[in-house]
Amino acid sequence: MSPARAVLRWAGVVTGLLAVAAAHLLARGGADPATAAEALLGDRSGLDHRIVAELGAPRLVTALLTGAALGVAGLVLQTALRNPLAAPEFTGVNPGAVLGILAGLQSGLVPADSAGGALAAALAGGAAGGLVTWVIAGRSDAGGLVVAGLLGGALLAGFTTLLLAYQPSRFGNALRWLIGSVEGRVWEHLAHGWWWVCGWTLLAWAGAAALGVLSGGDEHAASLGLNPRVARALLLGAAIALSAGAASLAGAVSFVGLVVPHAARWASGGDPRRGVPLAALLGAGAVTLADAVAQVATRLLADGGAAHRLGVPTGVVTALAGAAVLVTVARRSRHLPG
Amino acid sequence: MIGETRAAARQDPVSAQDPPGPAISVRGLRFSYGDREVLRGVDLDVAAGEFVALVGTNGCGKSTLLRLVSGLLAPAAGSVRLAGRDVAATSRREISRRVAVLHQTLPPVPGLTARQLVRQGRFPHRGALGMLWEPDDGTADAAMAAAGVAHLADRALDTLSGGERQRVRLALAVAQDAPVLLLDEPTAHLDVRHQLEVLALVRELRDRRGLTVVTVLHELDHAARFADRVVALAAGRVHADGPPAQVITPALLAEVFGVRGRVLHDSGRDAPYCLLDEPIA
Numbered sequence: 001m002s003p004a005r006a007v008l009r010w011a012g013v014v015t016g017l018l019a020v021a022a023a024h025l026l027a028r029g030g031a032d033p034a035t036a037a038e039a040l041l042g043d044r045s046g047l048d049h050r051i052v053a054e055l056g057a058p059r060l061v062t063a064l065l066t067g068a069a070l071g072v073a074g075l076v077l078q079t080a081l082r083n084p085l086a087a088p089e090f091t092g093v094n095p096g097a098v099l100g101i102l103a104g105l106q107s108g109l110v111p112a113d114s115a116g117g118a119l120a121a122a123l124a125g126g127a128a129g130g131l132v133t134w135v136i137a138g139r140s141d142a143g144g145l146v147v148a149g150l151l152g153g154a155l156l157a158g159f160t161t162l163l164l165a166y167q168p169s170r171f172g173n174a175l176r177w178l179i180g181s182v183e184g185r186v187w188e189h190l191a192h193g194w195w196w197v198c199g200w201t202l203l204a205w206a207g208a209a210a211l212g213v214l215s216g217g218d219e220h221a222a223s224l225g226l227n228p229r230v231a232r233a234l235l236l237g238a239a240i241a242l243s244a245g246a247a248s249l250a251g252a253v254s255f256v257g258l259v260v261p262h263a264a265r266w267a268s269g270g271d272p273r274r275g276v277p278l279a280a281l282l283g284a285g286a287v288t289l290a291d292a293v294a295q296v297a298t299r300l301l302a303d304g305g306a307a308h309r310l311g312v313p314t315g316v317v318t319a320l321a322g323a324a325v326l327v328t329v330a331r332r333s334r335h336l337p338g
Numbered sequence: 339m340i341g342e343t344r345a346a347a348r349q350d351p352v353s354a355q356d357p358p359g360p361a362i363s364v365r366g367l368r369f370s371y372g373d374r375e376v377l378r379g380v381d382l383d384v385a386a387g388e389f390v391a392l393v394g395t396n397g398c399g400k401s402t403l404l405r406l407v408s409g410l411l412a413p414a415a416g417s418v419r420l421a422g423r424d425v426a427a428t429s430r431r432e433i434s435r436r437v438a439v440l441h442q443t444l445p446p447v448p449g450l451t452a453r454q455l456v457r458q459g460r461f462p463h464r465g466a467l468g469m470l471w472e473p474d475d476g477t478a479d480a481a482m483a484a485a486g487v488a489h490l491a492d493r494a495l496d497t498l499s500g501g502e503r504q505r506v507r508l509a510l511a512v513a514q515d516a517p518v519l520l521l522d523e524p525t526a527h528l529d530v531r532h533q534l535e536v537l538a539l540v541r542e543l544r545d546r547r548g549l550t551v552v553t554v555l556h557e558l559d560h561a562a563r564f565a566d567r568v569v570a571l572a573a574g575r576v577h578a579d580g581p582p583a584q585v586i587t588p589a590l591l592a593e594v595f596g597v598r599g600r601v602l603h604d605s606g607r608d609a610p611y612c613l614l615d616e617p618i619a
Contacts, residue, residue: 082445212454213461217445222410224514225434225462269494270450 013278017285020292024060025052027292029299054186061194062185063291063314064284066250067260069197071283072204073242074257075264075275079215080235085146087258088243092152094257096129097122097247098177099160105174106167115191119248126244129156130236180253180315182291189249196245201280204238208272211235215270253315255322256286262329290317359422361386361518361550362407367416368574369402376402378574379416386421386517389544389551391561391582394571395595400554401442403571404520407552409433420518434462438511440504440521446496452506453491456482459513478513484546485509485539501532508539512547519543521553525560533557537564562586562609570594586610592618 025036031048038045039052070088077086088094104110104121111117129152137148160178164171176183204211210231213221218228246253264279297312362384369377376399384390392400405411407418409425418425420436428436438459447455457478482488485508495503504524511519521540525533541564544551555561561568562582570578570585572594578585583603591599591612599614 209461209464213458215445215447215450216455216458217441217443219410219439219441220444222430223408223434223437223439223441224458225429225431227430265449268449269454270447271454 013281017281017288020285020289021060021064024063024288024292024295025056027295028056029295031056055184058187058190059182059185059291060288061190062182062249063288065190065193065197066182066246066253067256067283067285067287068201068280069242069246069249069283070253070257070287071260071264071279071281072201072276073239073246074283075261075272075279076204076207076211076235076239076242077257078261078265079211079272079275080232080239081145082215082217083145084262085258086149087255087261088239088246089153089252089254089257090146090149092129092131092133092149092156093126093240093243094129094247094252094254095153095156095160096132097126097244098252099156099163100125100128100244101177101247101251102160102163102174106163106170113188115189115193115248118189119192119196119245122244122248123241126240126247129153130240132156176313177247177251179313180251180318181294181311181313182250182287183294183311183313185249193245193249197242197249200238200241200245201276204235204242205273205276207231207235207238208276211272211276212270215272250287250314253287253290254319255326256283256290256318259322259325260286287314287318290314290321293317359419360384361388361421362552363419363422364403364407365417365419367403367406367418368414369399369406369411370414371402376574377406377413380571380574380576382569382576382579384550384552386550387544387548389541389553389564389566391553391555391565391568392571393555393558393561393568393594394577398571399574400571401522404439404522404552404554408437408439408520410439431462434514434516436516437518437520438514438516440507440511440519440524442522442526444503444507448494448496450495451492452482452487452495452498452509453478455495455506456491456509456513459510459515462514477515478509481509481513482506484512484543499532500528501535504528504532504536505539508536508543512543517548518550518552521551523554523556525555525557533560540564558586558591559611562611563607583610586612 026033031052035048036052039049040057043049044053074087077088077091078084100121101118103125104117105112110121132155133149133152136152137145164174210226213224213226214228214231221228221231243257260283261279264275264282268274268278291314294312294314294317301312360383364380364382367377367380368375380403392403394400402411406413409428409430412426425433459481460477479488482491485505487502487505487509490498490502490506495506498506524536524540528536537560540551540553543549565582567580568582568585569576570590577594578590586601588599588601591597596618597614598616598618599612601610601612604611
């Protein structure tokens with residue numbers, strides 16, 4: 001591809017992302033585009049301005065970061081494990097991170113609304129979840145890994161259920177983590193998440209050349225001077241860190257980490273040096289778009305007379321959309337993607 | 339130690355600083371997969387610029403020998419030296435600047451283009467900071483031109499024919515810019531025309547770039563025609579070693595391959611060729 005066309009394509013992706021972000025800010029209703037723009041530029045004069053600046057904008061940034069983290073984590077997992085079905089939710093990492101957060105909150109180890117505490121708990125849980133999968137998988141092949149990931153995820157979900165059954169009164173609060181939602185996230189919640197996700201995304205990008213070499217198999221990588229085990233361990237560590245970061249921001253947003261990497265690879269070819277940034281942008285766009293849809297759905301439900309302003313969680317939208325994509329792909333190709 | 343590696347990295351891989359000696363020197367090499375001892379003391383010297391064909395039955399340890407020479411496996415006993423340097427004491431990265439390996443298979447990477455694969459050949463030459471921003475110095479394009487695949491650069495590998503893919507993989511090895519090239523059955527699954535094309539390209543690369551080539555081949559006629567020297571492995575040792583006309587004999591067919599056959603001489607090419615009759619009961 002010529003450089004000019006490449007620049008055009010990247011510009012197209014970024015423009016699309018900006019459009020989705022703008023739609024997200026307006027999807028809540030209440031603020032017209034002019035107000036939203038003023039609020040973003042620092043105007044805090046009216047209530048609508050403040051709502052955009054203090055609720056809408058952090059929610060948008062949370063969605064962008066969550067999506068970017070999931071997209072990159074999924075791409076790294078799928079490429080490093082050479083498994084098109086590897087994803088944060090299918091490797092025990094995401095269920096583990098959610099279990100970690102809930103366990104931390106319920107035990108009181110993590111104070112409610114502590115951004116750093118949620119991140120640490122998600123990281124511990126995600127690493128433990130990945131370890132469970134790794135132990136179950138043993139030395140099995142790519143297909144076995146997904147089975148092990150599902151088994152590990154089921155095991156961790158069982159623990160989560162146990163935790164909730166123990167204190168059912170907290171179920172309402174736990175729901176946002178279980179389904180995945182960016183609603184009600186304010187700037188304080190992003191205190192650590194932003195640098196965590198940005199930093200690990202950049203590190204994953206720095207490792208993209210190694211990721212590309214690794215995708216050709218362990219012998220291929222070793223022949224090119226890369227120790228495949230060390231490289232894979234480091235890359236999987238980055239994927240766990242990113243998944244945990246996403247979980248600490250928005251809980252278990254599913255399917256983004258599975259579907260977005262396929263789109264990123266399809267568009268970028270087999271070169272992760274383009275795939276990683278593309279997965280970050282597409283993931284950010286996917287979660288933001290899903291949350292915009294969730295906000296519109298919430299408004300429609302409220303207008304339809306639902307007495308409580310019932311919030312449609314972002315995770316519901318990504319799960320439905322992701323399932324639709326997977327069914328379409330499976331029907332079209334008669335075998336699973338990859 | 340690290341400083342020493344860096345210093346070596348700046349040198350040309352076949353610099354005068356290397357201790358003199360054959361490009362590859364294998365001594366008393368032994369290796370087992372579990373209880374099965376595959377190599378039982380292999381000795382082999384390959385001079386710089388030589389084209390050696392490694393022949394033998396399935397499972398006789400030919401591929402294992404290539405993996406040991408390239409440091410992908412560690413021997414149970416014995417040593418491998420590359421231009422005088424012990425492989426066991428050389429870093430993965432440093433080995434990959436000295437030896438390029440064409441494995442039997444490359445797992446498919448959906449969407450990967452020929453140029454993207456060939457550029458991976460520059461990986462061993464990049465520093466830690468070059469992981470992200472690699473300068474495109476044209477080595478990859480030159481390697482593709484040398485392998486005659488420049489026109490395939492932007493094609494996805496999974497859309498290429500077997501012969502084209504094999505030539506792209508040879509371009510990858512050329513881009514790696516290592517003085518030693520190891521090939522594990524480079525003609526497997528290719529039709530006769532592509533077999534000849536690939537082997538002719540290997541020999542041309544050897545001639546033009548002075549590469550040392552060791553290739554596993556199943557087709558004895560190819561070994562006779564393209565290689566300077568044929569090494570037959572049997573029972574974990576070197577059974578016969580020498581110019582094709584000396585090694586490829588009815589006795590070799592019987593003793594190593596268990597086949598009754600005749601060996602004739604193609605005077606046009608001055609190479610032996612085999613007429614295989616039947617397996618020896």
